[in-house]
Amino acid sequence: MKxxxxxxxxxxxxxxxxxxxxxxxxxYERGFDEVTxxxxxxxxxxxxxxxxxxxxxxxxxxxxxxxxxxxxxxETVRGRRPGEPVLSALRDMLVRHARExxxxxxxxxxxxxxxxxxxxxxxxxxRAREIADxxxxxxAALIDESGEGLPGRxxxxxxxxxxxxxxxTAAARQLAGERAAGVLADHVAAVDLAFEVLERGLAGT
Amino acid sequence: MKxxxxxxxxxxxxxxxxxxxxxxxxxYERGFDEVTxxxxxxxxxxxxxxxxxxxxxxxxxxxxxxxxxxxxxxETVRGRRPGEPVLSALRDMLVRHARExxxxxxxxxxxxxxxxxxxxxxxxxxRAREIADxxxxxxAALIDESGEGLPGRxxxxxxxxxxxxxxxTAAARQLAGERAAGVLADHVAAVDLAFEVLERGLAGT
DNA sequence: GCGAAAACTATACCCGACTAAATTTTGAGT
DNA sequence: ACTCAAAATTTAGTCGGGTATAGTTTTCGC
Numbered sequence: 001m002k003x004x005x006x007x008x009x010x011x012x013x014x015x016x017x018x019x020x021x022x023x024x025x026x027x028y029e030r031g032f033d034e035v036t037x038x039x040x041x042x043x044x045x046x047x048x049x050x051x052x053x054x055x056x057x058x059x060x061x062x063x064x065x066x067x068x069x070x071x072x073x074x075e076t077v078r079g080r081r082p083g084e085p086v087l088s089a090l091r092d093m094l095v096r097h098a099r100e101x102x103x104x105x106x107x108x109x110x111x112x113x114x115x116x117x118x119x120x121x122x123x124x125x126x127r128a129r130e131i132a133d134x135x136x137x138x139x140a141a142l143i144d145e146s147g148e149g150l151p152g153r154x155x156x157x158x159x160x161x162x163x164x165x166x167x168x169t170a171a172a173r174q175l176a177g178e179r180a181a182g183v184l185a186d187h188v189a190a191v192d193l194a195f196e197v198l199e200r201g202l203a204g205t
Numbered sequence: 206m207k208x209x210x211x212x213x214x215x216x217x218x219x220x221x222x223x224x225x226x227x228x229x230x231x232x233y234e235r236g237f238d239e240v241t242x243x244x245x246x247x248x249x250x251x252x253x254x255x256x257x258x259x260x261x262x263x264x265x266x267x268x269x270x271x272x273x274x275x276x277x278x279x280e281t282v283r284g285r286r287p288g289e290p291v292l293s294a295l296r297d298m299l300v301r302h303a304r305e306x307x308x309x310x311x312x313x314x315x316x317x318x319x320x321x322x323x324x325x326x327x328x329x330x331x332r333a334r335e336i337a338d339x340x341x342x343x344x345a346a347l348i349d350e351s352g353e354g355l356p357g358r359x360x361x362x363x364x365x366x367x368x369x370x371x372x373x374t375a376a377a378r379q380l381a382g383e384r385a386a387g388v389l390a391d392h393v394a395a396v397d398l399a400f401e402v403l404e405r406g407l408a409g410t
Numbered sequence: 411g412c413g414a415a416a417a418c419t420a421t422a423c424c425c426g427a428c429t430a431a432a433t434t435t436t437g438a439g440t
Numbered sequence: 441a442c443t444c445a446a447a448a449t450t451t452a453g454t455c456g457g458g459t460a461t462a463g464t465t466t467t468c469g470c
Contacts, residue, residue, distance in 0.1 A: 006467090006468080007466095007467065007468085008416075008417085008466090008467055008468070011417085011466090011467085012416095012417080015417090015418090036455090036456060036457085037456075037457065037458085038456085038457095046418080046419090047418065047419045047420070048419095048420095048458095049418075049419070049420085049421095049459090049460095050417080050418060050419075052457090052458070052459085053417080053418080056458095057457090057458090058456095058457070058458095125335075126331040126334070126335065129331070129334040129335070129338070130330075130331065130334070133334070136366075136370075151398065153370050153371075153374065154367055154370065154371075154395070154398065154399060154402065156370075157366040157367050157369065157370035158363040158366050158367050158399075158402070158403075160366060161341075161362040161363050161365060161366025161367070162359055162362050162363050162366070164362065165341075165358050165359065165361075165362035166358075166359075169358065190359070193356065193359060193410075194359055194363075196406075196409075197359065197363070197403075197406035197407055197410070198363075198402075198406055199406075200405060200406045200408070200409060201401075201402035201403055201404075201405045201406025201407075202402055202406075203405075204401075204405060205398075205402070211437085211438080212437065212438085213436090213437055213438075213446080213447085216436090216437085216447090217447080220447095220448090241425090241426060241427085242426075242427065242428085243426080251448085251449090252448070252449050252450075253428095253449095254428095254429090254448080254449065254450080255447085255448055255449070257427090257428065257429085258447080258448075261428095262427090262428090263426095263427070263428095
């Protein structure tokens with residue numbers, strides 16, 4: 001799969017990373033809205049146009065790893081053990097990532113700063129909601145194609161809604177000063193509850 | 206409650222309405238992003254600054270009736286018949302409004318144009334998501350205060366997610382050319398299914 | 411090496427949402 | 441009538457994301 005990291009590709013990846021890294025660093029220091037594209041370009045030693053070349057919108061510089069998140073969900077569903085229900089595969093994945101403090105899981109002391117930046121910017125909050133929508137659509141399609149007979153749209157909407165709510169609650173508590181360790185237990189419980197409700201509710205369909 | 210529609214108040218209300226009406230009209234004609242605040246000000250025969258005086262953000266000119274929506278939900282929950290479960294009151298209200306083609310219900314031939322404008326503008330879509338979030342928060346608080354022992358956040362998140370999904374599906378079909386009458390039946394079915402799943406799932410809590 | 415394609419740079423520009431401050435109008439109460 | 445405070449207006453901006461263009465450097469495939 002990964003065989004030709006041709007020089008061109010490597011340089012591109014490196015430039016992209018440099019922009020994203022310098023951008024994120026500035027955002028962490030001063031907040032999303034207080035940093036201009038020009039400053040990022042300068043910090044990354046790149047022209048302003050090049051920034052837009054890699055990131056069509058400013059928000060994408062910060063939310064750089066979303067594609068990985070979509071892939072993660074897709075792989076979780078498509079690559080589940082034969083016979084395992086979609087929902088149980090998703091539940092396991094989500095709980096595991098939270099427990100391991102995986103970057104995309106979100107429950108970890110390091111991510112307080114990440115949350116602070118997002119909460120502090122209307123543009124980033126808006127983009128985050130948009131991303132949740134995209135995830136919901138992907139998930140709905142995956143559920144439909146899984147052949148378990150679940151109503152994809154409804155299931156995805158409820159699941160994304162519930163998880164997002166739990167995630168935000170956990171983030172708010174961490175922002176309020178609680179340590180990740182303390183928040184984690186409740187968060188896992190909230191996720192478990194969400195899946196229980198969903199599974200029980202869908203059982204009679 | 207409503208006793209003093211003093212001249213001053215009436216004029217304010219009238220100015221507000223004039224701005225919102227002219228604005229909406231222009232949006233319907235040409236799309237949200239293609240209309241500037243300046244044009245709206247001119248059409249409403251008001252200064253540009255006055256527009257911002259009444260509507261802090263451009264999007265609010267179009268989504269003018271959201272406060273009514275929040276009130277509607279609040280009254281539905283608080284004013285339900287004694288002993289009636291929150292969820293059943295909400296379900297009745299939502300189905301009734303859809304059936305009656307209520308402006309805030311959304312299933313009516315007239316609203317195709319409304320949808321088109323929203324779908325056509327990233328800013329309006331973003332604001333719509335934000336509004337859903339606000340509604341979710343209000344609903345969560347209402348459910349918590351209802352004393353039925355339901356988990357407010359989770360219930361609200363799932364309900365708003367499910368309804369929004371159904372609503373958007375119905376809107377998309379109307380946009381694709383189907384008549385409201387045809388879409389209505391499926392939409393009501395989708396809402397009913399959502400409530401069934403939710404109620405059954407929550408039953409064991 | 412060489413020509414073509416891709417990536418990058420410099421630069422200038424647009425655009426329209428939103429703001430600040432000072433001034434004028436207008437309705438309310440006496 | 442007359443005064444006062446709220447509301448509306450005028451004027452004069454700022455600000456930064458995003459774009460368009462045209463030219464320069466770098467990498468690739470051969």
